[in-house]
Amino acid sequence: MTCIANPLWNPWANDKALLELYQKRCRQLVPEMTCASQAAEILSSKINGNETLLDAGCGAGYYFWSFYNRKIPIEYFGIDYTPEMIELAKQEMCNSKSKLKSTNFILNTIENIEEEYDTIICFNVLTNNPHYALPLERLLKCTKKRLLLRESLDQDLVVRFTPDHYIDKDKTHIKVYHNTFPIDEVEKFIKEYGFKVTRILDERSKGNIEMVVDVPHRWQILLAERI
Ligand SMILES: C[S@@+](CC[C@H](N)C(=O)[O-])C[C@H]1O[C@@H](n2cnc3c(N)ncnc32)[C@H](O)[C@@H]1O
Numbered sequence: 001m002t003c004i005a006n007p008l009w010n011p012w013a014n015d016k017a018l019l020e021l022y023q024k025r026c027r028q029l030v031p032e033m034t035c036a037s038q039a040a041e042i043l044s045s046k047i048n049g050n051e052t053l054l055d056a057g058c059g060a061g062y063y064f065w066s067f068y069n070r071k072i073p074i075e076y077f078g079i080d081y082t083p084e085m086i087e088l089a090k091q092e093m094c095n096s097k098s099k100l101k102s103t104n105f106i107l108n109t110i111e112n113i114e115e116e117y118d119t120i121i122c123f124n125v126l127t128n129n130p131h132y133a134l135p136l137e138r139l140l141k142c143t144k145k146r147l148l149l150r151e152s153l154d155q156d157l158v159v160r161f162t163p164d165h166y167i168d169k170d171k172t173h174i175k176v177y178h179n180t181f182p183i184d185e186v187e188k189f190i191k192e193y194g195f196k197v198t199r200i201l202d203e204r205s206k207g208n209i210e211m212v213v214d215v216p217h218r219w220q221i222l223l224a225e226r227i
Helices: 016-026 034-044 063-068 083-093 133-141 183-191
Strands: 051-056 074-080 105-107 117-123 143-154 161-163 175-177 195-200 210-212 215-217 219-226
Touching: 016 083, 034 063, 034 117, 034 143, 034 219, 051 063, 063 074, 074 083, 083 105, 117 133, 133 143, 133 183, 143 183, 183 195, 183 219
Parallel strands: 051 074, 051 117, 074 105, 117 143
Antiparallel strands: 143 219, 161 175, 195 219, 210 215
């Protein structure tokens, strides 16, 4: 079953400037994102043989380069519910250097993942979803070894559903979730699925509040490893 995000409410289907930035990331024309670099560094000591890795909410799939450039032996897959993102990934990321094929990029929601992967990473995604529980449960059930998450996590739950003034001018009425989820609750939730959890300081924001499209986020990285 395939589910895609409806462009009526999906900011990523209505943001040409962001697509241009993502294209540059695919072409490695802009500096590597600090969080992508940190994800690859964390996983480099964990991944031994050839393992599968799913990038959940992959955008245009440019995190691939962070693993490739560090020679981390993974078979990379990306999933995203925005058709424009998966199209861009297929156009930009599938070539003789990456050896990625269009089948490495899956158009679907996280909530529909059924395959299992050795590692799943999910960075900067759940915060933009109405709640974390359903997509996170799917991610945990489909993780064989480890799940690496970077989300806006703090002491208390804050639900924000606000217009995004940075997307295409005629689409700024579209409202987007920018939620902060309670870190203790999220950690307890993950442990219930048979994982141990390690909190890792986010290198980019260093534990401080970071404003993203005028909304405060406290980015935290959680490494969940199956016991
Ligand atoms: C803020 S972007 C982050 C992209 C990339 N992970 C990064 O850190 O640069 C969020 C991405 O997640 C996708 N996304 C959000 N919720 C999703 C869901 N429930 N299922 C699949 N994709 C989702 C969006 O389409 C978008 O491409």
